[in-house]
Amino acid sequence: MEIIFFELALTCYFAATIAGITELFKGSRTTSRIIVILTVVGFIIHSVSIVHRYVAAGYIPITNPHEATSFFTWCIVLIFIILELKHSISLLSSFIMPIVFLLMLLSSMLPRTIKPLSPVLQSSWLGIHTLFAFLGNAAFALAFVLGIMYLVQEHFVKSKNLGGLFERLPSLQTLDEMNYRLIKWGFPLLTLAIITGALWAESAWGNYWNWDPREVWSLITWFIYASILHARMVVGWRGKRAAILSIIGFLTILIAFFGIKVLQKGLHVFP
Amino acid sequence: MKPIVIGLNHNTADIDVREKFAFNGPKLEEGLLAFRDLPGVEEGIILSTCNRVELYANVRSAGHALETIKTFLSTFHNIRQDALENALYIHEDIDAVRHIFRVASSLDSMIIGEPQILGQIKDAYELALTRKTTGILLNKLMKKAISVAKRVRTETRISENAVSISFSAVELAKKIFTDLSKKVCMLLGAGEMAELAARHLMNNGIKEVLVCNRTYERGCELAKDFHGKAVRFEAFIEEMVHTDIVICSTGAPTYIVTKGQMQRVMKERKHNQVFLIDISVPRNIDPEVSDLENVYLYNIDDLQGVVDANMFERQKEAEKAEKIIDEEVETFLKWLASLDSVPTIRALRARAEEIKSEELSKLLHKMTDIGEQEKDAIEYMATALVNKLIHPPTAALKESTEDKESIVALIQKLYGIDTTRDEK
Numbered sequence: 245m246e247i248i249f250f251e252l253a254l255t256c257y258f259a260a261t262i263a264g265i266t267e268l269f270k271g272s273r274t275t276s277r278i279i280v281i282l283t284v285v286g287f288i289i290h291s292v293s294i295v296h297r298y299v300a301a302g303y304i305p306i307t308n309p310h311e312a313t314s315f316f317t318w319c320i321v322l323i324f325i326i327l328e329l330k331h332s333i334s335l336l337s338s339f340i341m342p343i344v345f346l347l348m349l350l351s352s353m354l355p356r357t358i359k360p361l362s363p364v365l366q367s368s369w370l371g372i373h374t375l376f377a378f379l380g381n382a383a384f385a386l387a388f389v390l391g392i393m394y395l396v397q398e399h400f401v402k403s404k405n406l407g408g409l410f411e412r413l414p415s416l417q418t419l420d421e422m423n424y425r426l427i428k429w430g431f432p433l434l435t436l437a438i439i440t441g442a443l444w445a446e447s448a449w450g451n452y453w454n455w456d457p458r459e460v461w462s463l464i465t466w467f468i469y470a471s472i473l474h475a476r477m478v479v480g481w482r483g484k485r486a487a488i489l490s491i492i493g494f495l496t497i498l499i500a501f502f503g504i505k506v507l508q509k510g511l512h513v514f515p
Numbered sequence: 516m517k518p519i520v521i522g523l524n525h526n527t528a529d530i531d532v533r534e535k536f537a538f539n540g541p542k543l544e545e546g547l548l549a550f551r552d553l554p555g556v557e558e559g560i561i562l563s564t565c566n567r568v569e570l571y572a573n574v575r576s577a578g579h580a581l582e583t584i585k586t587f588l589s590t591f592h593n594i595r596q597d598a599l600e601n602a603l604y605i606h607e608d609i610d611a612v613r614h615i616f617r618v619a620s621s622l623d624s625m626i627i628g629e630p631q632i633l634g635q636i637k638d639a640y641e642l643a644l645t646r647k648t649t650g651i652l653l654n655k656l657m658k659k660a661i662s663v664a665k666r667v668r669t670e671t672r673i674s675e676n677a678v679s680i681s682f683s684a685v686e687l688a689k690k691i692f693t694d695l696s697k698k699v700c701m702l703l704g705a706g707e708m709a710e711l712a713a714r715h716l717m718n719n720g721i722k723e724v725l726v727c728n729r730t731y732e733r734g735c736e737l738a739k740d741f742h743g744k745a746v747r748f749e750a751f752i753e754e755m756v757h758t759d760i761v762i763c764s765t766g767a768p769t770y771i772v773t774k775g776q777m778q779r780v781m782k783e784r785k786h787n788q789v790f791l792i793d794i795s796v797p798r799n800i801d802p803e804v805s806d807l808e809n810v811y812l813y814n815i816d817d818l819q820g821v822v823d824a825n826m827f828e829r830q831k832e833a834e835k836a837e838k839i840i841d842e843e844v845e846t847f848l849k850w851l852a853s854l855d856s857v858p859t860i861r862a863l864r865a866r867a868e869e870i871k872s873e874e875l876s877k878l879l880h881k882m883t884d885i886g887e888q889e890k891d892a893i894e895y896m897a898t899a900l901v902n903k904l905i906h907p908p909t910a911a912l913k914e915s916t917e918d919k920e921s922i923v924a925l926i927q928k929l930y931g932i933d934t935t936r937d938e939k
Contacts, residue, residue: 401690402805404817406824410690411676417693417788480785483809 246300247356249293250314254348256286257321261345264338268409279337280328287321294318301358306374307365313351315374316501317344319382323426327386333414333422339389369444373437377462380433381497384469387426388494391487394419398484420483423490424476431469438462461500468493516854516920518652519577520606520614521584522562522569525625528602536592536599538563544646546591551648553587555580558653562618562639564632566625571615573652577607612656612847616840619660620667621674628673628829633664651920655850663843670839673832676825681712683821684792684813685719688760691790691811701725701758703751704765705737708794712762713741725758727751729765752776756783760790763799770801777804794818853927853934854920856912862932863908867901 260282267275294315297305305311324340327333397419400410413419441459442452453459472489475481481489523536538546538561550570551559558573570588574580585603589596606614617623619636640657643649649657668674677683692698700721702713705728713724724743727750728734734745746754752772755761765771772791781789791812793800798814805812813821853859875897879890908926912919927933 397690401687401811404813404820406687406821413690415689415693416691420788421693480782480787482786483788485808 246293246296249289249296250352253286253290253293254345254352256282256289257317257341257345257348260286260337261341264341267335268338276334276337279341280325283321283328283337283341284325287318287325290314290318290321297358301361303361303366304371304374306370306378307361308355308359310351310354310356312378312501313347313354316378316382317347317351319378320344320347320385323379323382323386323429327422331422333390333418335393335409335413336389339393340386343385343389364448367444367448369440369447373440373444376433376440377437380430380437381501383426383430383433384465384490384494384497387423387430387490390419390423390426391490391494394423394487395484395491398487416483420486423486424482427469427472427490427493431473434462434466434469438466457504458500461496461504465493465496465500468496516652516851517574517577517608518611518615518656518851519572519574519581519608520569520611521572521581521588521603522567523599523602523604524567524569524623527604532598532602533565533568535594536568536588536602537565538568544642547642547646547648549591550584550587551646553580553583555583558650559648560639560643560653560657562636564635567618567623569618571611571653571656573650581605609844609848612851613840613844615656615660616663616843617837619664620836620840621664622667622833622836622840626678627826627833628675628678630668630674633661633668636664637661650918651854651924652851656847659843659847663840666843667836667839671832671835673829673836676828678822678825678829679711680794680815680818680822681708681715683818683825684712684762685715687811687813687818687821688716688790689719691788692759696720696722698759699723699725699757700760700762701727701746701751701754702737702741703727703761703763703771703799704729704767704795705733706764706794709762709764710737710740712792712794716760717741721760725754727754752780755780755789759788760792762792762794764793764795765799766795767799768797770799772800772804774801774803774807777801777807777810781807781810792818854923856919856923858934859923859927859932860909860912862934863905863912863926863930866930866932867905871897871901 260279263275263279263282267279294305297311306315320340321344324336324344327336393413394416397410397413397416400406400413401416441462445454446452468489472481472486472493475489476486523533525533528536543561543563547559547561550556550561550572553559555574555576556572557575560571562569562571570584572580572584585596585599588594589599614623619633621628621630621632624632636657640649640661643653643657677686688695688698695716698721700713700716700723702709702724705726717724724738724741725746726734726738726741726743727746727748728737729748731745731747734748738745755772763772786809788809788811791800791804791810793812793814796815800812800814802812802814804810875894878893908930911922912926
């Protein structure tokens with residue numbers, strides 16, 4: 245059953261991606277509405293599949309790569325839907341949905357067997373720590389996409405090439421401010437993730453900080469986003485620079501997330 | 516029943532000819548009534564704008580009426596008729612219908628897609644309605660023209676995108692800033708185009724307009740116009756720290772804003788986006804300023820480029836609009852043809868025959884116990900009734916009176932006849 249829901253959600257995200265790409269070339273109110281509906285439906289089905297797996301496994305399904313990728317995607321979609329309902333940033337869906345679909349596709353290809361939870365993970369910290377970490381990173385993923393959109397729109401304005409996409413992309417200031425807002429949301433979440441992670445590490449291994457690769461990368465990410473916020477507030481690094489920094493920040497997260505999974509080393513890798 | 520258009524526009528006549536033939540102010544009403552009273556003209560409308568003077572009429576036959584209208588134009592405006600000959604265009608029937616639809620849809624305008632013409636058409640029609648110079652044909656034609664224009668506007672993108680330099684500046688500002696009502700604009704030097712752009716920004720809710728002129732007094736005067744504040748010329752660089760849009764058009768022979776200055780301004784304004792519009796020739800803002808982050812500099816050629824691209828876009832949309840007009844002209848012609856009396860008489864007879872035979876068969880079906888003779892008598896009476904009832908409307912249709920079209924329309928309505936549908 246859970247697999248059916250998962251595949252259904254994947255299909256919805258795929259359809260939303262196709263609609264999103266169509267929207268890039270020929271936008272209309274109907275297409276944007278269709279994308280939102282497909283995404284919301286996909287999100288609901290996706291949620292059902294996660295709950296289903298939670299019931300089947302007996303623990304929060306975010307421990308193996310398949311579950312983690314799926315849950316990360318779920319967080320991105322959640323934040324996207326909130327943004328869409330609150331601000332309705334035109335064309336954001338066209339940029340975010342392909343990423344959502346690819347992540348979901350990747351998750352679908354990873355092994356899905358439910359294994360008994362290793363003892364170190366059997367803790368109430370599991371849910372809290374990962375929720376903070378994933379929501380924070382999902383906010384950064386949205387900031388990354390807004391950064392890309394900013395660079396595209398900025399290119400149009402600077403090169404004075406005011407073609408079709410220029411008209412439909414939001415204003416530079418809107419993109420820049422949304423990017424900033426997402427980082428402002430993501431940063432405290434990431435901070436909380438690191439703090440809860442440290443507390444958990446202390447109770448599991450007796451040490452707050454073990455310098456394992458995931459911890460090191462998280463710290464690097466934390467410093468990157470801290471400097472983005474600092475630079476904007478103090479020196480006024482906004483616009484293009486902020487966009488580029490938010491792209492670099494998210495690429496770092498991706499390396500941390502997938503790189504470590506591939507390397508299969510360190511305390512954060514659980515059999 | 517023949518729609519005609521006779522007129523001149525920006526393509527056929529220069530401004531000095533157009534202004535001579537314009538029906539301005541009280542002349543419009545006076546002219547309209549005189550036009551309507553011309554022999555052979557049954558209905559009339561006059562459209563007089565700065566780009567065109569057009570007379571729409573319903574005439575019985577074109578030849579004679581046209582000469583009368585031409586003479587009317589020259590005598591009314593007191594100009595020799597040969598001055599008119601080259602400037603005038605004349606459209607009849609289908610061409611007249613198409614022309615009016617195209618004018619209303621702004622396909623015939625100097626700037627394709629400009630929205631004012633529809634309002635002007637509405638005003639012209641409104642006046643004709645209050646002075647009762649229109650009837651069945653022009654009423655339908657004008658109402659249709661207005662609805663066609665609306666259809667063109669919603670189904671094509673013909674009126675989208677700015678096609679004037681001052682307006683394209685506003686469109687660009689909206690793509691840089693989220694909310695113009697939080698932004699401050701500064702006019703650096705003054706000029707017609709700069710003031711127009713500032714006015715457009717005001718209409719779009721800009722928070723404040725600052726005016727900076729070499730002569731401070733002139734700046735103060737202008738600032739009053741914009742309900743803004745005058746800034747001394749020596750202080751404009753400092754003022755730029757708090758200004759988001761600068762429209763520059765001083766007569767200075769050199770750059771008055773250099774890259775170095777702008778760099779300092781950007782630092783002080785914490786790199787908040789700034790939109791610089793340099794419409795002065797020679798340029799007043801060093802183009803290298805554009806290399807700075809979050810500075811968006813457009814000069815007059817850049818804006819002209821935007822306008823040209825938008826113009827091209829409108830022309831493509833105009834092709835779609837022409838197709839819509841083709842469709843609408845066709846339906847209008849069908850309606851026009853339906854006003855002819857012959858098909859209406861035929862339809863009326865057919866309708867009466869239909870009712871008669873229907874009722875007869877119902878009756879005879881019930882009365883099974885009557886003989887041939889009684890049957891004939893009943894049929895005879897039914898035929899006589901029908902014929903007597905439809906004789907007066909048929910006679911009225913055959914008579915060619917002045918208001919024949921309205922009689923045709925009335926009878927069609929009373930008897931529920933639709934000849935346009937029958938043709939399909």
